[in-house]
Amino acid sequence: MxxxxxxxxxxxxxxxxxxxxxNGSGPVSEETGHLIREVxxxxxxxxxxxxxSLITSKTExxxxxxxxxxxxxxxxxxxxxxxxxxxHGFHLLISRTYADKPEIETxxxxxxxxxxxxxxxxxxxxxxxxLNLPSTIPVVLLCSAAKDSQMDSLTIQNCRxxxxxxxxxxxxxHRRIAIIKGSPRNYDATERLRGYRGxxxxxxxxxxxxxxxxxxxxxAAGYTAVIELLAMRKRPTAIFAANDAMAIGALSALRESGxxxxxxMAVAGFDDIPLARYMxxxxxxxxxxxxxxxxxxxxxxxxxITHKNDHPRRRERVSTELVIxxxxxxxxxxxxxxxxxxxxxxxx
Amino acid sequence: MxxxxxxxxxxxxxxxxxxxxxNGSGPVSEETGHLIREVxxxxxxxxxxxxxSLITSKTExxxxxxxxxxxxxxxxxxxxxxxxxxxHGFHLLISRTYADKPEIETxxxxxxxxxxxxxxxxxxxxxxxxLNLPSTIPVVLLCSAAKDSQMDSLTIQNCRxxxxxxxxxxxxxHRRIAIIKGSPRNYDATERLRGYRGxxxxxxxxxxxxxxxxxxxxxAAGYTAVIELLAMRKRPTAIFAANDAMAIGALSALRESGxxxxxxMAVAGFDDIPLARYMxxxxxxxxxxxxxxxxxxxxxxxxxITHKNDHPRRRERVSTELVIxxxxxxxxxxxxxxxxxxxxxxxx
DNA sequence: GCCCTCTATGTAAACGATTACATATTTGTT
DNA sequence: AACAAATATGTAATCGTTTACATAGAGGGC
Numbered sequence: 001m002x003x004x005x006x007x008x009x010x011x012x013x014x015x016x017x018x019x020x021x022x023n024g025s026g027p028v029s030e031e032t033g034h035l036i037r038e039v040x041x042x043x044x045x046x047x048x049x050x051x052x053s054l055i056t057s058k059t060e061x062x063x064x065x066x067x068x069x070x071x072x073x074x075x076x077x078x079x080x081x082x083x084x085x086x087x088h089g090f091h092l093l094i095s096r097t098y099a100d101k102p103e104i105e106t107x108x109x110x111x112x113x114x115x116x117x118x119x120x121x122x123x124x125x126x127x128x129x130x131l132n133l134p135s136t137i138p139v140v141l142l143c144s145a146a147k148d149s150q151m152d153s154l155t156i157q158n159c160r161x162x163x164x165x166x167x168x169x170x171x172x173x174h175r176r177i178a179i180i181k182g183s184p185r186n187y188d189a190t191e192r193l194r195g196y197r198g199x200x201x202x203x204x205x206x207x208x209x210x211x212x213x214x215x216x217x218x219x220a221a222g223y224t225a226v227i228e229l230l231a232m233r234k235r236p237t238a239i240f241a242a243n244d245a246m247a248i249g250a251l252s253a254l255r256e257s258g259x260x261x262x263x264x265m266a267v268a269g270f271d272d273i274p275l276a277r278y279m280x281x282x283x284x285x286x287x288x289x290x291x292x293x294x295x296x297x298x299x300x301x302x303x304x305i306t307h308k309n310d311h312p313r314r315r316e317r318v319s320t321e322l323v324i325x326x327x328x329x330x331x332x333x334x335x336x337x338x339x340x341x342x343x344x345x346x347x348x
Numbered sequence: 349m350x351x352x353x354x355x356x357x358x359x360x361x362x363x364x365x366x367x368x369x370x371n372g373s374g375p376v377s378e379e380t381g382h383l384i385r386e387v388x389x390x391x392x393x394x395x396x397x398x399x400x401s402l403i404t405s406k407t408e409x410x411x412x413x414x415x416x417x418x419x420x421x422x423x424x425x426x427x428x429x430x431x432x433x434x435x436h437g438f439h440l441l442i443s444r445t446y447a448d449k450p451e452i453e454t455x456x457x458x459x460x461x462x463x464x465x466x467x468x469x470x471x472x473x474x475x476x477x478x479l480n481l482p483s484t485i486p487v488v489l490l491c492s493a494a495k496d497s498q499m500d501s502l503t504i505q506n507c508r509x510x511x512x513x514x515x516x517x518x519x520x521x522h523r524r525i526a527i528i529k530g531s532p533r534n535y536d537a538t539e540r541l542r543g544y545r546g547x548x549x550x551x552x553x554x555x556x557x558x559x560x561x562x563x564x565x566x567x568a569a570g571y572t573a574v575i576e577l578l579a580m581r582k583r584p585t586a587i588f589a590a591n592d593a594m595a596i597g598a599l600s601a602l603r604e605s606g607x608x609x610x611x612x613m614a615v616a617g618f619d620d621i622p623l624a625r626y627m628x629x630x631x632x633x634x635x636x637x638x639x640x641x642x643x644x645x646x647x648x649x650x651x652x653i654t655h656k657n658d659h660p661r662r663r664e665r666v667s668t669e670l671v672i673x674x675x676x677x678x679x680x681x682x683x684x685x686x687x688x689x690x691x692x693x694x695x696x
Numbered sequence: 697g698c699c700c701t702c703t704a705t706g707t708a709a710a711c712g713a714t715t716a717c718a719t720a721t722t723t724g725t726t
Numbered sequence: 727a728a729c730a731a732a733t734a735t736g737t738a739a740t741c742g743t744t745t746a747c748a749t750a751g752a753g754g755g756c
Contacts, residue, residue, distance in 0.1 A: 001484060003711090003712055003713080004712065004713060004714095005713095013735080013736090014712080014735065014736045015712090015713080015736095016715075016735075016736060016737080016738095017734085017735060017736075019713070019714060019715085020714095020715095020734095025715085026712085026715085026734090026735095027732085027733055027734060027735095028733095028734070028735085029733080029734060030734090032734080032735085046457050046460040047461070047712085047713075048402075048460060048461035048711090048712050048713065049459075049460060049461040049462050049713095050398055050401055050402050050461035050462060050711090050712080050713090050714050051402055051461060051711070051712035051713040051714090051741090052461070052712075052714075053398055053713090053741095054396075054399055054402055054711090054712080054713075054714095054740095054741045054742070054743090055396050055712085055713055055714050055715085055740065055741045056713085056714065056741085059398065061441070061462070067549050068427070069419055069423065070423060071419065071423055071622070072419055072420070072423075074420040074422075074423040074426075075417065075418060075419055075420075075423045078422075078426075078442070079416070079444070082442065082443070083443050083444070086443075086444070091441055091442075091443060091458065091462070092441070092442050092443070093409070093439055093440070093441050093442075094426070094430065094439075095434075095439055095440070096427070096431070096434070096439075097429070109394050110439065111397075112394040112395065112396060112397060112398065113395070113396035113397040113398035113399060113742080114397050114398060114409070114439070136349060141753075145738095149702090151359070152357065155754090160360050166687060170710085186701075193665065219622065219623070219626055225376050247628050248623065249626060251626070251628075252625075252626040252628070255628055255663070272420075274419070274567065275567070275596065275623060277600075278567050278596050278599070278600040279628075280599075280603055280627075280628040284620065337738070351741090351742055351743085352742065352743065352744095353742075353743095361705080361706090362705065362706045362707075363706095363742090363743080363744090364705075364706060364707080364708095364744080364745075365705060365706075366702080367743070367744060367745085368704095368705090368744095368745095371743085371744085372745085374704090374705095374745085375702090375705090376703095376704070376705085377703080377704060377705090380704080380705085395742085395743075396741090396742050396743070397743095398741090398742080398743090399711090399741070399742030399743040399744090400742075400743050400744075401711095401743090402710095402711045402712065402713090402741090402742080402743070402744095403710070403711050403742085403743050403745085404711085404743085404744070405711075461712085461713095513718055534706060679730045
């Protein structure tokens with residue numbers, strides 16, 4: 001592999017001069033500039049980023065720690081991160097981990113010297129446990145319960161979104177509204193549950209534990225939960241699934257059971273994945289700007305990096321938007337997707 | 349940040365000894381071993397991977413160059429790559445690029461010194477153009493037309509898969525079978541088209557250009573194509589979409605137009621994304637083991653790395669499997685998903 | 697007591713870049 | 727003509743590791 005030394009030798013110059021030419025730093029004569037550039041490209045010289053980052057102590061790489069995410073959510077959030085990172089000349093180093101502490105710690109160690117900062121997406125409730133990471137590099141906590149963390153954090157307005165959707169169901173005349181929950185250890189899931197309960201309370205509907213079914217964000221879980229709900233003596237008239245995948249499983253179970261949606265049963269989801277509008281009937285959902293979530297996380301991280309992690313910590317949450325389609329009996333007119341990212345900031 | 353020197357100083361030892369202890373290389377007395385380990389962990393020392401890889405010339409990182417992929421395909425292939433990479437102690441450096449040459453070249457340059465090898469997923473037809481990359485590091489070409497490439501390559505058995513599906517449609521009595529194509533510049537898409545035509549030829553059905561509609565792998569494209577097909581004087585009785593997303597768009601358009609599936613129109617897709625079985629009716633599709641595609645690509649890459657890129661090049665293709673559900677009028681009994689990855693190898 | 701072999705440790709040279717500082721040359725000012 | 731300022735280039739230290747080689751002491755065989 002050809003190094004800067006080889007180029008210097010071939011051009012009969014010192015490595016310093018070659019470096020200056022190639023980086024446009026310091027003064028060089030036009031003549032040597034041409035020469036060196038010519039030699040370098042002829043020799044197919046490519047600078048060794050590893051060596052460069054050792055001396056500059058910048059890797060221009062961002063670490064991303066993710067749980068074992070599935071589908072649309074994963075790809076969209078990466079898309080958002082990557083596009084913003086790339087716009088600022090950064091790369092993405094991705095690592096999947098379980099959410100438990102030793103795993104995360106190992107992953108963080110491995111990041112040392114490879115990245116300038118890390119986005120940690122740990123939906124597990126006690127993301128606090130990572131709190132005392134001895135991390136001197138900037139960290140942005142994504143979709144986690146970042147209580148009084150020393151780190152920046154970014155979350156979805158889960159609670160308000162869920163509350164709005166359930167309130168919508170109430171406004172359509174429903175009183176027996178079931179929820180298919182996510183894992184009790186999942187932050188987003190617990191917040192959505194909180195929103196559901198809040199909306200029922202607002203409407204003066206007494207809580208009924210039997211209408212709260214377990215789930216784990218998969219289509220299969222939604223399917224199973226519906227089968228159970230349909231077996232109840234007193235069926236609900238509406239189902240709020242804590243995410244779209246479960247809502248889709250729910251629709252499928254209802255169809256097989258011959259229950260008409262929305263006439264006999266209204267169904268709503270959360271996330272508004274692209275497929276939601278192609279369901280039968282098109283699925284009402286709470287729109288989450290996933291891509292922008294990734295973008296914003298990276299922006300926050302870059303901010304932390306340029307300020308050498310010595311900046312006031314921020315806690316932001318991106319807002320959701322209700323999208324009513326036919327599955328809840330709403331008008332099926334499609335509103336244009338929200339264009340701008342609205343958020344609400346709390347400085348800490 | 350604490351370095352190995354700091355640890356050495358604190359333990360009153362030389363850096364060499366510290367390095368030996370921490371890497372378990374060379375002989376050390378039990379006593380100093382304990383001491384150094386204790387000091388290192390007390391000081392929260394974390395080795396700097398960048399510095400390490402400079403001297404060892406191993407980064408333990410794999411580069412992944414991807415086009416702007418959407419949805420399930422993206423997340424699944426990354427999942428497969430990451431799990432295999434991690435099992436071998438490697439990380440993933442991900443970079444999205446457009447498929448054109450300058451972009452790819454820039455991305456490849458940026459990888460220098462950061463990775464030990466690269467997986468390039470460039471579905472664009474002339475992946476040959478990248479062929480003369482002056483890449484001294486191992487490269488695996490994924491889902492590309494790797495004609496007589498110097499690199500390892502891995503593709504899907506697109507042609508056979510499509511052929512089987514269309515043959516199935518023929519066996520159900522269809523003669524006027526439409527296809528919703530992918531981009532003409534997309535390798536997978538052109539191969540699937542080839543399979544479609546081959547199957548028609550096999551069945552002695554004369555080709556009808558008007559039954560071949562443009563598409564681009566999005567739900568919207570599938571939707572539009574169906575609207576056009578329904579407007580024809582002589583409608584087809586079956587539609588083969590070159591991927592599931594378009595098939596889903598197609599189902600949605602048929603539903604809105606009041607055309608019953610499969611009674612009035614059979615629909616089939618390609619990829620068999622998890623959602624396919626939850627469609628209404630459940631979608632027949634050609635199952636692609638996406639995750640295993642990623643796993644296998646990384647295995648090939650690792651093989652190239654351990655052999656310092658001096659190994660016989662391989663050209664592999666993973667096989668697909670027909671999954672017949674109700675949308676083509678087949679039995680709806682769900683077969684278990686294929687468990688093992690079958691492939692067919694051609695050494696070059 | 698001598699030499700050899702281990703074992704434990706230290707010294708210093710890499711790896712491939714950047715950059716502060718030194719030096720040599722040119723140009724400009726008076 | 728002398729000197730300062732600007733320009734072009736080179737020298738060498740540095741980033742944080744690993745590792746070949748050197749050294750020193752301990753134990754064993756004769």
